[in-house]
Amino acid sequence: MNVALWLFPIGTSYVLxxxxxxxxxxQKAIKASFLFFTLILLCALYLGASIYLMKPSFDSLVIxxxxxxxxxTLGLLPLFRAFIKSYLVEKSESVWVNxxxxxxxxxxxxxxxxxxVSLVLELTTGLKxxxxxxxxxxxxxxxxxxxMFFQISxxxxxxxxxxxxxxxxxxxxxxxxxxxxxxxxxxxxxxxxLPEFTTxxxxxxxxxxxxxxxxxxxxxxxxxxxxIFILVVTGSVFxxxxxxxxxxxxxxxxxxxxxxxxxxxxxxxxxxxxRFDFLTLRRFERS
Numbered sequence: 043m044n045v046a047l048w049l050f051p052i053g054t055s056y057v058l059x060x061x062x063x064x065x066x067x068x069q070k071a072i073k074a075s076f077l078f079f080t081l082i083l084l085c086a087l088y089l090g091a092s093i094y095l096m097k098p099s100f101d102s103l104v105i106x107x108x109x110x111x112x113x114x115t116l117g118l119l120p121l122f123r124a125f126i127k128s129y130l131v132e133k134s135e136s137v138w139v140n141x142x143x144x145x146x147x148x149x150x151x152x153x154x155x156x157x158x159v160s161l162v163l164e165l166t167t168g169l170k171x172x173x174x175x176x177x178x179x180x181x182x183x184x185x186x187x188x189x190m191f192f193q194i195s196x197x198x199x200x201x202x203x204x205x206x207x208x209x210x211x212x213x214x215x216x217x218x219x220x221x222x223x224x225x226x227x228x229x230x231x232x233x234x235x236l237p238e239f240t241t242x243x244x245x246x247x248x249x250x251x252x253x254x255x256x257x258x259x260x261x262x263x264x265x266x267x268x269x270i271f272i273l274v275v276t277g278s279v280f281x282x283x284x285x286x287x288x289x290x291x292x293x294x295x296x297x298x299x300x301x302x303x304x305x306x307x308x309x310x311x312x313x314x315x316x317r318f319d320f321l322t323l324r325r326f327e328r329s
Contacts, residue, residue, distance in 0.1 A: 078151070
């Protein structure tokens, strides 16, 4: 396997991680529109590349160019709209973004980018066409899981000043668990369950050790990650004995989704209980 190809998912993961980090602070419509524009443009580039690689020809190249031009237009329209609105209203009434809708869009576009990057790399290394069966194959491929691994790792590092250590370690365990799947199954078969089980045990011990110090938001994240780890192992066993990777693909996507949810909403529940109770008491005294 060409080592240079690994630079592609690693570089893309870093770019997406920087975008996710900026999305955390996106409150104004202008910044949110610019970040959306960046994600849409990345999707268009990879989608155009995958269409061309499926059937290299002048016609497919023209289709790829039109897709990129369409995405450029689609991404610029809300950006111009935000600029005009911000210019028309007073500074004290700046246009704010719908945070929930924005975060859902970011999660979808980040996953779509990860999928398209993996599709391009699969087409480069021998895949001839795209079908429903190849969709699951791509989700459980080394390209997709490695891209998610670096994306989670880079995003965790970028947010390290804001995430508490229990959350930080759990996020890294989550990334490690995803990255271990394809290579271990390829080389170890059923024996790959052991390191996955070890990862889950380490995660469970870490969660219960810190559970008493965390608030409900962090506990929800921990409990969800524990459920996902169990799904990953169950899906891995099911894949090994039935050659059906649907459950495994679902658990991988769910794992990435819960991490992006953590990254985008972490400021709403990063405080420890003692800190949270103290702030609540101070607000009560002031009122």
